[in-house]
Amino acid sequence: MSGARAVLVLNSGSSSLKYQLIDISTERVLANGLVERIGETAASLKHTVAGAAGADEDHRSEHPVADMGEAFSAMIAAFDAFGPSLRENAPVVVGHRVVHGGKRFFGPTVVTDLVKINIEDLADLAPLHNPANLAGIEAAQKVFADVPHVAVFDTAFHSTLPAAAYTYAIDAELAEKNRVRRYGFHGTSHKYVSEQTAEFLGRPLAELKTIVLHLGNGASACAVDGGRSVETSMGMTPLEGLVMGTRSGDLDPAVLIYLNRKLGLSFAELDAELNRKSGLLGLSGRGDMRDVVDAAAAGDEPARLALDVYAHRVKQYVGAYIAQLGGADAIVFTAGVGENSAPVRALALAGLEALGIRLDPARNTASRERGARRISSDDSAVEVLVVPTNEELEIARQSLSVL
Numbered sequence: 001m002s003g004a005r006a007v008l009v010l011n012s013g014s015s016s017l018k019y020q021l022i023d024i025s026t027e028r029v030l031a032n033g034l035v036e037r038i039g040e041t042a043a044s045l046k047h048t049v050a051g052a053a054g055a056d057e058d059h060r061s062e063h064p065v066a067d068m069g070e071a072f073s074a075m076i077a078a079f080d081a082f083g084p085s086l087r088e089n090a091p092v093v094v095g096h097r098v099v100h101g102g103k104r105f106f107g108p109t110v111v112t113d114l115v116k117i118n119i120e121d122l123a124d125l126a127p128l129h130n131p132a133n134l135a136g137i138e139a140a141q142k143v144f145a146d147v148p149h150v151a152v153f154d155t156a157f158h159s160t161l162p163a164a165a166y167t168y169a170i171d172a173e174l175a176e177k178n179r180v181r182r183y184g185f186h187g188t189s190h191k192y193v194s195e196q197t198a199e200f201l202g203r204p205l206a207e208l209k210t211i212v213l214h215l216g217n218g219a220s221a222c223a224v225d226g227g228r229s230v231e232t233s234m235g236m237t238p239l240e241g242l243v244m245g246t247r248s249g250d251l252d253p254a255v256l257i258y259l260n261r262k263l264g265l266s267f268a269e270l271d272a273e274l275n276r277k278s279g280l281l282g283l284s285g286r287g288d289m290r291d292v293v294d295a296a297a298a299g300d301e302p303a304r305l306a307l308d309v310y311a312h313r314v315k316q317y318v319g320a321y322i323a324q325l326g327g328a329d330a331i332v333f334t335a336g337v338g339e340n341s342a343p344v345r346a347l348a349l350a351g352l353e354a355l356g357i358r359l360d361p362a363r364n365t366a367s368r369e370r371g372a373r374r375i376s377s378d379d380s381a382v383e384v385l386v387v388p389t390n391e392e393l394e395i396a397r398q399s400l401s402v403l
């Protein structure tokens with residue numbers, strides 16, 4: 001059997017490696033996988049091989065994986081053991097998700113030594129993400145030495161933000177010298193989802209005003225005007241904006257100063273507090289939205305409040321972005337929570353009838369179909385949709401586009 005022309009897409013995080021092997025001609029996923037808890041006593045590995053008619057084959061194991069290099073070897077071993085063959089389906093390009101591209105990268109970029117130096121230099125703006133992304137690139141370059149590697153940046157889609165949106169109102173010189181401004185993240189997802197939305201509605205992207213709500217583990221909102229990002233909720237780092245699984249999102253910056261002065265918490269401690277111990281986890285003891293929704297339904301008060309705070313913040317951004325866009329044609333939910341949680345969608349848009357936003361309860365709770373779907377009622381002035389994101393496919397397409 002002759003193999004497919006394939007793209008390998010890698011999303012390397014601080015403690016995980018996610019990957020997909022995609023057939024270019026059909027855009028079908030041949031295999032995907034996840035190595036989690038890298039560096040801990042036992043990492044867990046999952047490798048899924050796509051079978052005929054959606055009959056996927058899962059292979060799971062647990063053993064120690066010390067670092068990104070070993071995570072790579074584990075991925076290659078999984079392909080060798082369970083298929084598909086990387087010799088028959090040799091990738092023609094490897095696409096990498098890189099979170100922070102600062103003001104230097106506005107599109108998919110072939111990785112050179114200079115590009116790697118720049119990614120490293122931006123690490124102080126994204127200390128959780130960029131070093132891991134770079135480690136992933138270096139491990140992959142060793143194994144796939146003969147093919148181009150392409151970096152696709154989360155920040156790239158937001159390079160169209162106007163100055164009024166990206167500028168923090170602090171001392172201008174201090175900000176300029178230290179690259180302190182808003183950059184925005186999840187751009188690959190916001191771009192893909194806003195394009196899919198135009199396709200679903202059968203309308204030209206150039207005419208559409210869309211609010212994309214990417215509600216995953218990390219979460220951000222984006223106002224897209226004619227295909228261009230004009231405002232987004234994440235800022236200099238992926239901490240600003242919406243409430244997330246373990247991140248606080250917006251808060252009065254003086255809270256940090258106060259906690260530092262009053263309790264002597266160091267900035268490293270405050271960083272961990274806001275990035276890893278806040279959000280749904282901090283409010284309710286549960287970082288996973290499924291658990292929060294279940295606990296709230298069972299009458300757990302902290303979980304109820306966590307849900308209310310989460311939905312309140314989403315609603316706040318919807319209102320703000322309708323104002324910034326001068327009206328919206330569509331509000332679109334995507335990512336793990338956005339695609340799957342009817343109660344969160346209902347709470348976030350409750351009471352917005354005066355703005356022309358009306359959910360259809362039966363459509364909202366209808367069991368999940370693949371692909372995009374409408375969840376607003378026929379008399380809603382604003383379309384409300386669920387559109388599944390696919391960052392890996394978008395990275396594969398963009399990686400190919402620069403060859």
Ligand SMILES: Nc1ncnc2c1ncn2[C@@H]1O[C@H](COP(=O)(O)OP(=O)(O)O)[C@@H](O)[C@H]1O
Nearest residue numbers: 216217218245287288289290335336337340341
């Ligand atoms: N049925 C569901 N109801 C509510 N939340 C869900 C459901 N399915 C998945 N999620 C949530 O989606 C989140 C993960 O989203 P995802 O987009 O996969 O995140 P990431 O890519 O950032 O890891 C988790 O917090 C999980 O609770």
Ligand SMILES: CC(=O)OP(=O)(O)O
Nearest residue numbers: 185186217218219238
């Ligand atoms: C940028 C960011 O927050 O990414 P993730 O949602 O994958 O954590």
Ligand SMILES: [Mg+2]
Nearest residue numbers: 216217218335
């Ligand atoms: Mg994600």
